[in-house]
Amino acid sequence: MKDSSSSIEIREVSKKFGRVTALDKVSFSVKPGELFFVLGPSGCGKTTILRILAGLETPDSGEIFFHGKNIASLPPYRRGAPMVFQNYALWPHLSVYDNIAFGLVERKVPKKEIRTRTEETLRRVGMENLSTRMPGQLSGGQQQRVVLARALVLNPDIMLLDEPLSNLDAKLRGEMRDEIEKLHRETSITFIYVTHDQTEALSLADRLVVMQNGKISAIGTPFELYHRPANKFCADFLGEANLLPGRISGKNGELLIVETSLGSWLAVNSVNSKFAEGTLVECLIRPENIRPYHPGRDTNKFEAVVRSIRLNGSTVTAVLQAGGITLMATLLNEYAVNLKIGKTTQWYVAPENMVAIAEA
Amino acid sequence: MVTKALDIESSMSNIVSFYMRYYSGLLFILIACLPYVSILWHSKQNIQTSEYNKDKEIISIISPHRREVRSEYSRGFHEWILKKYGRNVEIRWLDTGGTSKILKEIESRYATSPDSPGVDLMFGGGIAPYYTAIEKGWLARIDPPKEILDTIPLLCAGAAVYDTGHRWFGVALSGFGILYNKPLIERMHLPVPETWEDLAQPVFQSWIAASDPRASGSAHMCYEIVFQAYGFEKGWSLLTKICANVRNFSEGSAMTPLEIASGQVAAGMVVDQYAETAINNVGRDALVFVLPKGLTIVGADSIAMLRGAPSPALARLFVTYVLSREGQLLLYQSAGKGGQLHSLHRLPVRKDLYEVPDAPSTRPYDFQGGFVYNDMKGMRRWKLVNDLIGIWLIDSHDDLVKAWKKVIYYGMKPEMVNKLCAPPVTTDQVDTFAEQMNDPRKAREIIKQWALDAKSRYRELSGLSFAEIDVHQH
Amino acid sequence: MRTRSNNYIMLIIILVFLAVFLVWPMAYVFKRSFIDNKGFTLFYFGSLLSDPLQLEAIRTSLIIALLVTLVSLVIASPIAWIVARRSFPAKALISGLILLPMILPPFVGALGMKMIFARCGALSTLLMNLNLIDHPVDWLGTYPLFGVILLEALHLYPVLYLNLVASFANIDPSLEESAANLGATPWHVFRRIVLPLSMPGIFAGTILVFIWSFTELGTPLVFGLRRVLPVMIYDSVSEVGTNPAGYAQVVLLLLVAAAGFWISKRLTRSGNNISTLGRLSVSREEKKMSPGTILAVYLFIGFVICLSILPHISVLMVASSKRWFLSVLPENFTVEFFRRAVGSEMTQTALFNSLSLSLCASIIDLLAGFTIAWLCVRRRIAGSALLDTLSMLPLAVPGLIIAFGYMGCFSGLFHDHLTFLNPRVNPMVLLAVSYAIRRLPYMVRAAHSGLEQTSTVYEEAAANLGASPFRVVLRVTFPLIAANLLAGGILCFAFSMLEVSDSLILAQSDKFYPITKAIYALMDSLENGVNVASALGAWGMALLAAALLWASCLLGKRLGQMFRIS
Structure with a gap:
């Protein structure tokens, strides 16, 4: 004891x-x-x-x-x-x-x-x-x-x-x-x-x-x-968080398959949680983990319209509109030069950066 | 939810506090108004007492007389002068305390404006202060109607009743004696006091009341009478013991009868009018007043007009009034008669009033003094006696009592008693000292020395141990 | 520009008023005690300090003041600690009751106290009936200072209590918690943290109690103590024109009071520094007590309150009974004395005199107090610091000194003109002014706290909408702080009704007697004067109690601030 x-x-x-x-x-x-x-x-x-x-x-x-x-x-x-x-x-x-x-x-x-x-x-x-x-x-x-x-x-x-x-x-x-x-x-x-x-x-x-x-x-x-x-709560309190709702549809090795409005994505479990198939979850994507698409990264890929761009100094925050969902992306300046407001661009999120957490 | 509950709570407390404010305010106003409403109600019922206010004249009198005496004179004089002369006069009384304070006040007034003290008359305080006033040149001559003076003898029991130079006039006669509380004397198994010497007995320790002669003329008279009745040195010895028996000295002479009446003490030296008033309040079964046979006097309580009085004509009329039949009746008529509210229990100076059916039962003009009271002597040493008693017996009272208790404890050994009671001034020195006391700086020096002497004398006595007493004896 | 010059005109009027009626009398007293017709002299002051009788009076006064302070500390400290730090049922009511003895005048209470401790009075008779003694004990005769000390301590402990509660409560709780956290036991926390931090407040209260009891005239006078400094000063009033000895005595009092005022001012100033350092942190949680402790607290506080109102209850009994002699409770109850209290000419005059004097004093205070507070809080013009200090001065300068100064400087001056200022001719104006001066600090404080709690935006909005400065004050400021002003006014009024030392000294003839002087004059009247005096006194106490109740309903918790020195 x-x-x-x-x-x-x-x-x-x-x-x-x-x-x-x-x-x-x-x-x-x-x-x-x-x-x-x-x-x-x-x-x-x-x-x-x-x-x-x-x-x-x-x-x-x-x-x-x-x-x-x-x-x-x-x-x-x-x-x-x-x-x-x-x-x-x-x-x-x-x-x-x-x-x-x-x-x-x-x-x-x-x-x-x-x-x-x-x-x-x-x-x-x-x-x-x-x-x-x-x-x-x-x-x-x-x-x-x-x-x-x-x-x-x-x-x-x-x-x-x-x-x-x-x-x-x-x-x-x-x-x-x-x-x-x-x-x-x-x-x-x-x-x-x-x-x-x-x-x-x-x-x-x-x-x-x-x-x-x-x-x-x-x-x-x-x-x-x-x-x-x-x-x-923890996700929100510790930093900026994009939350993408979805449903667990299956497993791919260690990774989860989550059906979201942006398609069928791969995600990781959050610590200490095991989700059964069919569970409704929210997926946390930190803004710095949304990256411009480049070939070879075909999982968790999506298209979005750039709504606004804000310069923070060394980084840039872009507000993206994908379907009915608004996401924030934080990029290093060098990746942001091609962005234009109103232009549709392609993005991806690495599966290890997409965390499925229980819906509140 | 929570905020809603709080809202209700706070609005409740708002309502409560509003009512609290309202009712507490009402309560305050009610209490504040109570006496005034009752006064106004009262005066509405007695409309006849409110007088017309035309041409009010004012006469101001400085006096140690107590309130009841003053209010009777205010009323009596007002009625008398209104009836006789149709004048509306109001008396303004100045109360600065006892006789000594009045003398100081007048002195202070003459010092700030030498021509007029702003006061018309000085009334009361016995005779002695009037001698002082004559010496200082404060008094003006008045000649009351001859038919009035004819009714007043020049002497009573050997003492003057009015000044042959017509500068002061006795208004009432006062006897000085002993007032005692009978139930208390019985309960405490004390002897019944009949002479001044009785008050000096050790059994009366802490059971005697007395007043400060520096504050009160009538208190001063009690001490002066003892001096004159027994001679200065024997008188001092007696007074030392009496004062050592005193519980504590009070300022006004009216406190002495009050203390006796309330059972704080058993007996005291008191002037007759106070004694009679106290007896009247408490009952003849409780209080008794005696005049020590052959050892006291009947003295006149006087009135005089001050030099530079603002309204001399009115002042003369007032003197005429107080010596007139009406003014004299006021002194002894009991309350209720002639519109009087208070019984004053005093003796008139007019001899004719003792020859009528409802005359006062005490007859001062038949009183045999047993010794001749010397007014001039009394006046000359007025301040000396005050300061002797004051410094040696009153201001050093604590030490005196301790020494006295020690003397009693060791069985009243004569040499100890003699040491305690040795007069600080011999009979021969009295006149020179009396002279010196009138010089303020010299008086200050003497007083300072006396205070030290008294302290060391009493401390020496109270500090003696038994062994030392024995050594003294052998 | 014009409003600024108006401010200065108001400032100057008030400064002149205070200079003439507060500063000048004190300066005059100084002058007279050190300068006679031969020039500067230390003779009078020297003889004051070399005459054994005077020294004895000074010593007795010091003993009284020291013991009163000590007894007040003993009574007030535990109560203040418990009220500041513990929670218990009915706390608000009890902490209100604790203040009650402060407003009940000891001058009147002394009448009742004398009856209880009389040689054959209630206590002696009670003890004799219980067969505990066989001879009546002469309490006041044997221990003449006992009555005065007990009564004054029971009257003044709330002053100390208020200062103590404030200083205990104002300490930032984290200062004590950090000490405990670093290893200090509760007793060490008290000794090393709480006590040093509350010292300024404790000292300020103690000094105030000391000064007040050192200069108290009414209580020793009623008890018949002649050999104390204030009574000796009172006795020398009749020689005010001729004998400078009285001035020397007053100067001594003044020096003691001034020293005390200066010390407490300094202490509270450094105290302010300390309190500003502590940033507002957690609010203090009042600890709960066990039922047994609560009972003990109730018993102690109840005992103190009962003891302090006992003399006043006894006054009521004296007023309503004919005989109280060799019996525990009085006998022969009657309303006669209340009738006589409103029936005799002297008491009627006194009642009306006091009413008009108190009304005048309250009005003067309302105007002056509001103006002073307004100039200090809202305008902060140059000279307002001086104004603030001057207006707080009467808290420390006893009424005795001011009244004696008035007697000295106004009585010799005006023989032909301005006679209305000569107290020997007509003391009414000076009485009203002295009452007003005495209570000015309360009014200034009431207005001060009102103004500080009211934001200036209301006034700015009114000015913005076109109201002139005077109209702003009239239509916005005044109504907003009306409750404060009313409470201040009520207290000024009620206290003035029972003001003692100024009344005793200044009113010399029947016609001008206020209530207190009438009470004093009645006390040695042969014809049941004590009873009639008690009847008047009982009414006065009821008035003051009602005034406190109303004022506390108007001000709530802020009432206590009015009686604190800082």
Whole structure:
């Protein structure tokens, strides 16, 4: 029952606030040293998971394990899982130094050690010159570093991050993202990282869980979830998605044969799903996977009228009209030179890029 | 669905809060209007009391008299002058507190405008303040009709009733005595007090009431009488013990009878009119008033016109009124008679009123003083007595009580009692000190020194241990 | 251009008003205590600090103020913590009741308190009937400060409570959560985070309570304490023209009050910085309590509320009974004293005086308060900061000081002209003005919060459709914040009806007595004066309670803001 190979495990955790269900029997486990993301739109319950892990909320039911130990009954101050709060929660009456040393003082670490560890952490986040400043005198990025340092100084096994980048501007956000990545590389800390930003999740996560309305929608590596999403919500939430409805008519080796309005196409199964013949499905085609037809690619071939063309910079997005269906295609600039609005062109999709997922 | 339910809830609370606002507002207005409506209702029923308002004249009087006395004079004088002269006069009373405060107020007024104090008459406070006022040159001479003066003797029990220079006139006679609460005395097994000396007994510790002479003229009189009845040094010793028995000193002299009547204390030195009023409120079975035989006086409560009075003619008329038959009847008639609302329980100065059938039962002109009360002496040391009592016995009261309790605890050893009660000023020094007290800066120095002396004397006594007492004795 | 000059004209009128009736009296008091006919002198101030009796009075006043502050803290802190952090049934009602003692005047309550603790009064008799004692205990005689301290603490704890609740509730919950998350136990979270962060609010409330109890005149006066600084000042009013000793005493009070005001201003300013740093995060979830704890909370709060209204209930009993002596409850109930309270000439005059004075004061406050708030919130013209500070000043400057200053600077000045300003001739104008000045902060605050909650777009729309600035204020601004103005006005009115220190000092003759002075004058009247005074006082309390109820219905939760220092 105790899977000590996982750093964090939560089982069947439910939580209600009044009549609103925040979490509904949520279970997952996180491996040691993993950078684990909880992703979802606002109100999906992702922050509640974090607060339950930190002990700031008590679940209505369910169990929580840190390194195989059930810690559901421990008060927040004995969980040892420092959290980076979305609004930083830096104590305005304490200096940068005192903010960082706070947890060490609480742990009754000897004075000398507090000093060395705090100074070392200050150096590590590049704040050694600002240790006497008050939080009110710091910029947003500096505040963020202090919050990180405040948690890091404790040498934790587990760190909880609640939308750590949401209060920063675009440039700082990039810097901090690199910083967190570096941290993840250099330490063996298990991170639980909550965010609503899918690019952040896809670019950083070892694994992630996608939440919807208090339930887990999907769980897996970024690659799996982006390319083989288990459901429509996940497909939509993680990036642009074209959905082509169809019906399973048979199998061709590992591939499925799907009857769509554009003809009989070959598709792959999404992770963990097996479709019987005759099932109605939706097929996910990422826009970057629709390519101009060139000979030899005869499966999943179709004709479409170009309705509009939009330049994104290095890529171009074309809106295609095929029969009654509108599809978006993202192409590199060099492939787009021949496109003209109103012109009928031929396209194809590689079967491994067409994912059959259950109809909602 | 949820939003709809919320809408209903919030509109419900809107309705509730509207009614709450409405009714709470109504409640407030109702409460606010209540007394005014009842006053207006009342005045509608007594239309005859509303008078015509033509040519209202104003006379202003500064006085420590209590409210009931003032309202009776307001009414009586108004009716009298309206009937006799057809004039509509209203009295404006100035209330600044007790007699000493009145003297300070008048001084302050003359200081800001030396020609007119803006006040016509000074009324009440005994006799002594009028001597002070004469010395300061504040009083103006008045000559009331001869037929009125003929009814008033010049002396009563050896004390002057009016100034032979006609600058002040006694209006009422006051006896100073002891008021005690009979049920309380019985319940607490205390002796019945009959003389000033009784009040000095240790059993009365914390059971005596007294007022500050610096605030009240009649309180001052009680202390001065003890001084004059026993002589300065014996009087001081007695007063020290009486004051050490006092529970706490009150500002107005009216508080003393109130405290006795409400059972906070058992007895106190009180002027007759207050005692009679309290007796009238609480009942003769509960309160008793005694005049210590041969040890007290009957003094005149006086009136005088101030120099530079704004309306001197009216002031003279008022003096005539208070000495007239009507004005004198006001003093002792019981409530209800002659339109009077309050019984004032005072004694008139007109001797003829004691010779008629329903005369007051007390006869002050037959009273034998037992000693001669010296008004001039009393006036000269007015401030000295106030400050002596005030600094040594009242301001240092806590320390005095502690020392007194210690003295009682050690069985009233004579040397301890003597130390406690030694007069700070010898009889010979009284006159020089009395003189010095009138110089503010010098007085300040003396007072400061006394405060220190008193404290160290009482602290020394209360700090003594038993062993030290023994050493003292042998 | 014209509207701007109009703004400045209004600003100047109000500044002049405040300068003459608020600043000048204080400056005059300073001048008189340090300058006599021989020039600058420290004699009077020096003698104040070297005279043992004066020192004793100062010491007694300090002891009273310190103990009142301490007792208020002990009462207010747990209640404030529970109200700020816990949820329990009927919380709204209870948190309203907690404020009740604040508006019940201690001056009146002292009358009732004296009856309860009298030597042969209710408590002594009760204990004797229970055979717990055989001799009546002289509570107030033995411990003369006890009554004053208890009564003032029970009156002032809501002030502290309001400040405490606000500071406890304003702390961003994530600041505490992060501390717990980093290993701080609940007690450490309180000590290291909550306490330091709420310190400015706690200090501000504490200082306010300290100043108010240090300068309270009415309560010690009713209890018959002469040796306290405010009462000594009151006693020296009659010498205001001749003896500068009183001025020195007032200056001492003023210095203490000013120091307190300055400190709390500084603290709340740094407090503001702290609160702006905390970005709005999760809203605080109030914890639930076990039924046993809820019962204990009810019992404690109920006990405090009962204790604080007990004196006032006792006032009602004194007002409606003839005899309360050697019995637990009074005997011989009667309505006679209520009849006499509206029947005698003095009380009738007093009732009408107070009515007209309070109406005038409310109208002055309405106009001045709205204008000040409007200039500060909507116009923000130069000088509005000064205006804001000045208009808040009366919160910290006791009425005693202002009234004493009026006596000093207006009584010697006008013999021939402007006599209506001479308090010795006719104090009515000064009384109305002093009431208005005393309550101005409440009105400014009420208007302030109204204006801040009302968006300017309504006014801009009206201006856009052709309304002149004056018409905009009249047709849009005024109606929009009418509830706030009404609530402020009601409170100004009701408080003015029972204003103590200004009334006692300024009204010197019967004809000009307001209700409070009539109550004071009646108290030592031989003929059941205490009962009649209590009848008047009981009515006054009912009026104030109704005023608070109405104002809270109009303002809801925002009512509490009016009584906070920041």
